Amino acid sequence: MGKADFLSPKAIANRIKSKGLQKLRWYCQMCQKQCRDENGFKCHCMSESHQRQLLLASEDPNQFMDLFSDEFRTDFLELLRRRFGTKRVHNNIIYNEYISNKEHVHMNSTQWETLTDFTKWLGREGYCKVDETPKGWYIQYVDRDPETIRKQEEAEKKRKADLDDEERSAKFIEEQVRRGREGKEPEEEPVYTELVRESEEEKVAFNLSKGACSASAGPSKGPSLAANALRASSSASSSSSAKRKDAPHSSSDSRDKKKKSALDEIIEMEEQKKKKMAPVKLDYWLHTGIVVKIVTKRLGEKYYKKKGVIKEVQDKYTAFVKMVDTGDKLKLDQTHLETVIPAPGKRVLIVNGHHRGMEAVLEGIDEKNFSASLTLESGHNKGKRVEGIPYEDFSKMA
Structure with missing residues (x-):
C-alpha cells in the first residue's frame, strides 16, 4: 500500500499526529527519525537506510557520540544564555524548555547518562556555577564573552581610580590638619566678670544701636548699675583707643587670628568626631579563604557540622563553600555557617x-x-x- 497523497485526509491526519513530542523509546538519533508506535520503530530498524547508518557508526562510535554531545552542550548553553542570562535557575526548567523543540538532540545519545551528571560536568568545566539544594541542582551561566569581560575590566579600573582619588584627598586633608596644628598660636582666654545689681527695684535698659552703648536707669540712692556700666564701657573704649594708637595693624592681625582660630576649631571638632566614632560591628562577616563550619541540618547529615573553605562571596551574605572532605561546592547563607x-x-x-x-x-x-x-x-x-x-x-x- 503506497503512501497517502498530498493533502489527502490520511496525510493530514499523519501530520497532525506527528506534531509535538513523541515517545523517546521510538526515536532513532542516528537517522533523526521519530516513530509513533512500536511497529513503526521496528520497521524503521529493519530498513536499509538504518542499517547503513549503523555500519557507519560502528566504524567510529566515539566520533558520533562526541558530535551529539557537542551539539547538545552548545544548544543547551545557548538557550541558557539567551533565556536566563547570568541568573541562577533550576536545571530542570532549562531542560524542559530545551526538549520542547522537536528536533533537539536527545541526552541518551550523548556521553552523559542523566541531567545531574551533565550539570556537574558544566560546573567542573567552568561553563556554569552549580550548587545543590534540597530542591535540586541550580546552575548559573558564566559569561565569557570578550565584550562582557572588557566592560568588567573597565568597571574595575574605574573603581580603583575612585579609591585612589579618595586616598589622595584623605592625605591632602591630613596634611592640611598637620600644617594647621604647627602654625597654631595660643589664644588669650577672655575674662568674665559678674554683673551685680545693687538695687532690686532698679531697671536697666541698654541701647546698642550703631555700636554705641548707652544705659538709662531709674533714680536710686546709691551709685546706679547704669553708671557702673557706662564707666566700664568708657574705660574699655579708652583702652581700645590707646591700643589702636600703639598698634595700628592690630585690628587686621586680630581678624586673621579669629579666622585661623575658627578654622582650627572646625578641624578639632572633626578630629574629635573621628575619635569618638567607635568601630561598629557589621551584620555580615564572610571573607574568602577562611574555614567555616555548616550548622544547618537542612542539607542532611552528610554536611552537618562539616568544615569547608569559602571560595567566593556574593552579595556580602552568601558564600560558595568547598567542602574539605568531599570537595563538593555549596552555595550557603551566612546564617547557616559559623567561624572555626x-x-x-x-x-x-x-x-x-x-x-x-x-x-x-x-x-x-x-x-x-x-x-x-x-x-x-x-x-x-x-x-x-x-x-x-x-x-x-x-x-x-x-
Whole structure:
C-alpha cells in the first residue's frame, strides 16, 4: 500500500499526529527519525537506510557520540544564555524548555547518562556555577564573552581610580590638619566678670544701636548699675583707643587670628568626631579563604557540622563553600555557617570589629569570656597584641 497523497485526509491526519513530542523509546538519533508506535520503530530498524547508518557508526562510535554531545552542550548553553542570562535557575526548567523543540538532540545519545551528571560536568568545566539544594541542582551561566569581560575590566579600573582619588584627598586633608596644628598660636582666654545689681527695684535698659552703648536707669540712692556700666564701657573704649594708637595693624592681625582660630576649631571638632566614632560591628562577616563550619541540618547529615573553605562571596551574605572532605561546592547563607577556632599558634583572619580584614596569630583562648587574644600580622598595628576578641569575630585561615 503506497503512501497517502498530498493533502489527502490520511496525510493530514499523519501530520497532525506527528506534531509535538513523541515517545523517546521510538526515536532513532542516528537517522533523526521519530516513530509513533512500536511497529513503526521496528520497521524503521529493519530498513536499509538504518542499517547503513549503523555500519557507519560502528566504524567510529566515539566520533558520533562526541558530535551529539557537542551539539547538545552548545544548544543547551545557548538557550541558557539567551533565556536566563547570568541568573541562577533550576536545571530542570532549562531542560524542559530545551526538549520542547522537536528536533533537539536527545541526552541518551550523548556521553552523559542523566541531567545531574551533565550539570556537574558544566560546573567542573567552568561553563556554569552549580550548587545543590534540597530542591535540586541550580546552575548559573558564566559569561565569557570578550565584550562582557572588557566592560568588567573597565568597571574595575574605574573603581580603583575612585579609591585612589579618595586616598589622595584623605592625605591632602591630613596634611592640611598637620600644617594647621604647627602654625597654631595660643589664644588669650577672655575674662568674665559678674554683673551685680545693687538695687532690686532698679531697671536697666541698654541701647546698642550703631555700636554705641548707652544705659538709662531709674533714680536710686546709691551709685546706679547704669553708671557702673557706662564707666566700664568708657574705660574699655579708652583702652581700645590707646591700643589702636600703639598698634595700628592690630585690628587686621586680630581678624586673621579669629579666622585661623575658627578654622582650627572646625578641624578639632572633626578630629574629635573621628575619635569618638567607635568601630561598629557589621551584620555580615564572610571573607574568602577562611574555614567555616555548616550548622544547618537542612542539607542532611552528610554536611552537618562539616568544615569547608569559602571560595567566593556574593552579595556580602552568601558564600560558595568547598567542602574539605568531599570537595563538593555549596552555595550557603551566612546564617547557616559559623567561624572555626584553631589551636593556639595558628593563623586566623579577623572578620569583624575594629581590626576587620587583618591577619593574626591565635595566642590564647579565654573560655570563660568566650574570647581570645591575638597578635596582628598585618595593617599599621602589625605586631600588636589585642585581647578580648570574641569567637565570632575571627576564623581559621585555609
